[in-house]
Amino acid sequence: MAESETVSVTDPLMPTYARADLAFERGEGAYLYATDGRRYLDFAAGIAVNALGHAHPHLVAALNAQAAKLWHVSNLFRIPEAVRLAERLVAHSFADRVFFCNSGAEAVEGLIKLARKHHHHAGRPERYRIITCSGAFHGRTLTTLSAAQNPKHVEGFGPLTEGFDQVAFGNLNELRAAITGETAAVLVEPVQGEGGIRVADPDYLRGLRAVCDEYGLLLLFDEVQTGLGRTGRLFAYEWAGVAPDAMALAKGLGGGFPLGAFLATESAAAGMTAGTHGSTFGGNPLAMAVGNAVLDVLLADGFLEDVQAKAQDLRGKLERIVARYPAVVGEVRGLGLLLGLRCVVPNTTFAARLRERGLLVVPAGENVVRLLPPLVIGAAEIDKACDIITRVCADWPREDGAQEATA
Numbered sequence: 001m002a003e004s005e006t007v008s009v010t011d012p013l014m015p016t017y018a019r020a021d022l023a024f025e026r027g028e029g030a031y032l033y034a035t036d037g038r039r040y041l042d043f044a045a046g047i048a049v050n051a052l053g054h055a056h057p058h059l060v061a062a063l064n065a066q067a068a069k070l071w072h073v074s075n076l077f078r079i080p081e082a083v084r085l086a087e088r089l090v091a092h093s094f095a096d097r098v099f100f101c102n103s104g105a106e107a108v109e110g111l112i113k114l115a116r117k118h119h120h121h122a123g124r125p126e127r128y129r130i131i132t133c134s135g136a137f138h139g140r141t142l143t144t145l146s147a148a149q150n151p152k153h154v155e156g157f158g159p160l161t162e163g164f165d166q167v168a169f170g171n172l173n174e175l176r177a178a179i180t181g182e183t184a185a186v187l188v189e190p191v192q193g194e195g196g197i198r199v200a201d202p203d204y205l206r207g208l209r210a211v212c213d214e215y216g217l218l219l220l221f222d223e224v225q226t227g228l229g230r231t232g233r234l235f236a237y238e239w240a241g242v243a244p245d246a247m248a249l250a251k252g253l254g255g256g257f258p259l260g261a262f263l264a265t266e267s268a269a270a271g272m273t274a275g276t277h278g279s280t281f282g283g284n285p286l287a288m289a290v291g292n293a294v295l296d297v298l299l300a301d302g303f304l305e306d307v308q309a310k311a312q313d314l315r316g317k318l319e320r321i322v323a324r325y326p327a328v329v330g331e332v333r334g335l336g337l338l339l340g341l342r343c344v345v346p347n348t349t350f351a352a353r354l355r356e357r358g359l360l361v362v363p364a365g366e367n368v369v370r371l372l373p374p375l376v377i378g379a380a381e382i383d384k385a386c387d388i389i390t391r392v393c394a395d396w397p398r399e400d401g402a403q404e405a406t407a
């Protein structure tokens with residue numbers, strides 16, 4: 001019996017997650033307070049969702065004010081809050097059009113539909129295939145699983161959605177060779193998050209743009225994890241100086257409220273006419289109020305510059321830890337506050353040791369632990385997190401349970 005199957009589950013939730021035996025009753029900024037009274041420094045941020053930390057006063061106020069007025073009306077009617085959020089996203093991105101949904105997978109699924117419809121609308125229905133990258137993660141719906149082709153995720157769920165061709169992440173030659181007369185688009189994460197914080201070379205992203213232009217393909221970026229300031233720019237594509245034709249957002253967009261979106265240029269979105277796509281909950285007034293409040297903070301003067309400065313501070317400190325404890329941690333990777341520590345020791349054990357000392361992180365592929373502090377993280381909290389990481393490294397492999405107090 002596999003280890004995961006030996007965990008006795010006494011609640012009626014489907015046991016699809018390997019959950020830690022830890023529950024929280026409240027959060028404040030970068031801290032979470034557990035039901036047993038312990039306090040944790042949260043460098044998981046709900047998997048890059050709580051961009052502004054927990055219980056940010058501006059988000060709480062926006063949610064409460066909207067909750068007292070109107071929650072949901074459906075897309076049978078105009079939703080002014082959605083128009084406003086769309087206008088702001090358009091003003092700060094490459095895009096002309098926005099569709100709101102409720103999650104990352106739904107946003108990527110929207111990108112896939114948009115790309116197929118774009119070519120169909122232009123009289124090229126034979127162009128429906130999408131090229132994706134090894135190591136990708138695009139969500140857990142059948143079609144987004146089919147796009148990413150992670151063997152662990154797809155097993156037992158076939159038949160998959162047809163129409164995806166996979167090439168090695170970062171390899172432009174392989175990508176060129178995979179293009180046929182049936183290719184509609186290329187779908188890429190500017191930084192692979194779940195895959196292990198693998199940062200695409202800016203030259204690769206520029207190369208993708210050139211290849212897509214040459215062959216008339218749409219360039220689709222999955223910025224579900226990288227978007228909304230996580231990398232220190234509003235969108236990760238800005239670092240490479242190239243724009244996609246369409247992109248998916250979610251995670252940080254609602255700061256913890258379920259909210260996704262896909263954005264596109266007018267031309268890419270040309271096929272998305274009345275009746276072609278929909279979502280009952282998508283863009284409802286509650287979600288829109290929170291999304292607008294998130295943008296109020298992210299777009300404030302100096303906020304993203306501050307994220308970059310803090311990211312540099314954290315990265316420098318992590319580099320020094322790696323230099324000091326090469327037998328435990330091998331490498332720092334990432335962009336902005338989307339950081340990964342590639343472990344030499346098993347990443348899940350490393351994450352558990354950090355948790356025992358009060359620091360929450362997220363494991364990822366390639367034996368990496370992700371450090372995803374809220375973007376509002378303070379210098380003192382960065383120091384505290386680095387102290388905890390240093391102690392865990394210094395004490396490795398001593399696992400006798402003798403723990404020092406964590407100041």
Ligand SMILES: *Cc1c(COP(=O)(O)O)cnc(C)c1O
Pocket residue numbers: 102103104105106108137138139140189193194222223224225250251
């Ligand atoms: C998390 C994630 C998704 C899926 O988002 P859900 O909200 O879980 O559906 C898709 N793409 C990327 C890059 C992600 O990180």
